[in-house]
Amino acid sequence: MILGLESSCDETAVAIFDPARGLIGDWVHSQIALHEAYGGVVPELASREHLQHFGPLLQRALATTPATAFAKIAVTRGPGLAACLAMGLATAKSLGLVWRVPVVGINHLRAHAFSPFIGLHAADPATFETAFAELFPHLGLLVSGGNTALFSIDEQRRLRLISATMDDAAGEALDKGAKLLGLGYPGGPLVERLAKDGNPTAFAFPKAVAQRSTLEFSFSGLKTSLRYQLEKMSPAEIERRQADLCASYQAAVFEALTRKSALALERRRYRSFGLSGGVANNRTLQDGLGRVAAERGVAFHRAQPAHTGDNAGMIAFAAWVEREAGGVDKSGLALEIAPSLPLAGGPGS
Numbered sequence: 001m002i003l004g005l006e007s008s009c010d011e012t013a014v015a016i017f018d019p020a021r022g023l024i025g026d027w028v029h030s031q032i033a034l035h036e037a038y039g040g041v042v043p044e045l046a047s048r049e050h051l052q053h054f055g056p057l058l059q060r061a062l063a064t065t066p067a068t069a070f071a072k073i074a075v076t077r078g079p080g081l082a083a084c085l086a087m088g089l090a091t092a093k094s095l096g097l098v099w100r101v102p103v104v105g106i107n108h109l110r111a112h113a114f115s116p117f118i119g120l121h122a123a124d125p126a127t128f129e130t131a132f133a134e135l136f137p138h139l140g141l142l143v144s145g146g147n148t149a150l151f152s153i154d155e156q157r158r159l160r161l162i163s164a165t166m167d168d169a170a171g172e173a174l175d176k177g178a179k180l181l182g183l184g185y186p187g188g189p190l191v192e193r194l195a196k197d198g199n200p201t202a203f204a205f206p207k208a209v210a211q212r213s214t215l216e217f218s219f220s221g222l223k224t225s226l227r228y229q230l231e232k233m234s235p236a237e238i239e240r241r242q243a244d245l246c247a248s249y250q251a252a253v254f255e256a257l258t259r260k261s262a263l264a265l266e267r268r269r270y271r272s273f274g275l276s277g278g279v280a281n282n283r284t285l286q287d288g289l290g291r292v293a294a295e296r297g298v299a300f301h302r303a304q305p306a307h308t309g310d311n312a313g314m315i316a317f318a319a320w321v322e323r324e325a326g327g328v329d330k331s332g333l334a335l336e337i338a339p340s341l342p343l344a345g346g347p348g349s
Contacts (some may be wrong), residue, residue, distance in 0.1 A: 001065060003073045003095070004316030007050045007088030008080025008108045010034075010041045014057040015312035016065050019320055022122040025064050026306060026313040029053040032186060039185050047083035054091050067099050074319035077105030078338030079146075085337040093333060104319050105335045108310075109343040111318035113140050113151060113159060115308075116274035116301040118317050132321075135272035135299065141261050141289065142343065144277035145171035145188070148217050148257075149343055150264050157322060161344040162264060163215035170253050171279045173219035177226050177249050181242060191246045192282050198247030203229060205252040215260050222252055250284065258288045265296050275302040278309050 001024070006013040010031040016024040031049050035041050075092035078085060089105075096103040117135075121128045138153040139162075148165040168176065171188055178187020183194070205225050226249055230238060238245070265273065273293040279285060280303050293300035307314050 001069045001071060002316040002319050003061070003070045004106075004312035004314075004319065005054070005073065005075040005088045005092050006108070006310055006312040006315050007054070007084045007091075008076045008078070009084060009310055010046045010049075011310040012050045012053040012057060013310060013312035013315075014054070014061045015316045016061055017313065017316035017320060020125055022125055023118070023313050023317070025061055026311060027057045027060050028311055029057060036185050039179065041081070043081045043083050046081060047087050050084055050087035054087065058091075058095075067095075070099065070101050072101055072319060073099075073103045074106050074315050075103060075335075076108045076111070076315055077335060078341030079108060080337075080339060082337060082339045085339060089335065089337055093335070096332070103332055103335060105338075106315045106318050107341055107343070108315070109142065109147060109149075109341070110159060110322065111314040112142050112144070112276045112303070113153065113274075113343070114318050114321050115276045115303040115314040116140070117321065118307055118313065119304050120301065121317070121321075135301070137268070137270050138272045138274060139261070139264055139268075139270040139298075140274040140276065141257065142277045143170050143257060143275070143279040143285070145169060145175060145186075145279075147171075147277065147343065148219075150215055150260065151344060152268075152270070159344050161342075163217065163260070164343075165217040165219060167218055167220035168223065170217070170219060170257060171277070173222055173253055174250065174279065176223045177246075180223070180226055180230060181238070181245060188279060188282070191250055192284070194243045195247040195250045195284070196243075198243030198245070200247040200251035202241070202244035203248035205229070205248055215264055217256060217260060219253065219256070222249070250282075254282075254285050254288055257285065258292055261289060262292045262296075265292065265298060270298055272299040272301060275300075276308065277303070281305050281308040 002017045004015040012029040015026040073092045075088050092103045136155045140151050142149045148169040150162040152160050175187035178191050183190040290300050
């Protein structure tokens with residue numbers, strides 16, 4: 001079995017993955033309530049929370065599975081907040097020494113990239129390898145607070161970056177829009193909730209794309225457009241039309257994501273399309289991208305809600321599923337954190 005540890009930002013997480021059965025357990029301590037008062041994550045507070053909560057989470061995990069059952073420990077080495085990553089890595093190394101099992105470093109973004117396949121494995125672990133092999137080449141869209149990227153995965157499970165955002169990530173744009181609207185933190189889920197009762201065509205926000213013929217994303221201009229729109233409105237009008245503002249703003253973000261994904265699917269033949277990252281939990285986005293895939297006869301796989309945010313289940317799963325591609329490229333006491341680790345740039349990078 002594999003023990004997974006995640007502490008890249010403001011979630012402390014522990015998980016146990018068994019290749020023969022799937023995820024045995026997935027435990028997460030969220031810090032949203034702690035950071036809400038500051039409107040964002042405070043690294044010093046986040047790292048302190050990791051130190052406090054790794055112990056209790058590990059106790060819960062070990063109550064289900066003895067330490068002697070683990071063949072390896074998988075821990076996020078990057079990207080993320082340095083102080084937070086260090087807490088997870090120190091915990092993993094300590095356990096590795098005590099239990100005498102290897103510690104492998106996992107790229108958090110690559111774990112997101114493979115997270116849509118966790119459900120496929122859970123459905124039937126015995127036939128997973130056969131079903132998995134039929135999904136390549138695969139196109140993936142990673143959408144989170146810090147990253148927006150299109151990437152491909154080939155038959156050898158090698159990941160190649162196709163395009164990314166030139167400025168703000170989609171999740172960041174949603175959070176900043178929520179802040180301008182006075183909605184609080186985290187903003188994305190609040191925008192989604194209000195958008196359900198709004199008109200997505202009420203306001204003509206720019207469709208948040210770079211050049212129409214390229215696959216790159218750009219969202220910084222969208223936030224500026226919202227600010228200019230709000231400056232034209234009275235506080236009472238903003239409050240009265242808050243749902244329409246949220247629906248129109250969200251629609252502009254999501255149209256960029258669906259348009260670029262459709263363009264990528266048209267430029268090359270893929271057998272599957274995946275959606276991952278924190279924003280992947282948005283039903284409107286799921287429905288839109290699902291239609292894009294269906295119209296092109298491509299299988300659509302999205303990360304399950306439990307694996308869209310920061311979690312250790314995807315870390316443990318990545319340590320297993322990327323094994324042949326060399327995705328766990330460092331292990332043991334020499335392992336170091338990599339706060340700026342890119343999505344792609346070589347196996348395990």
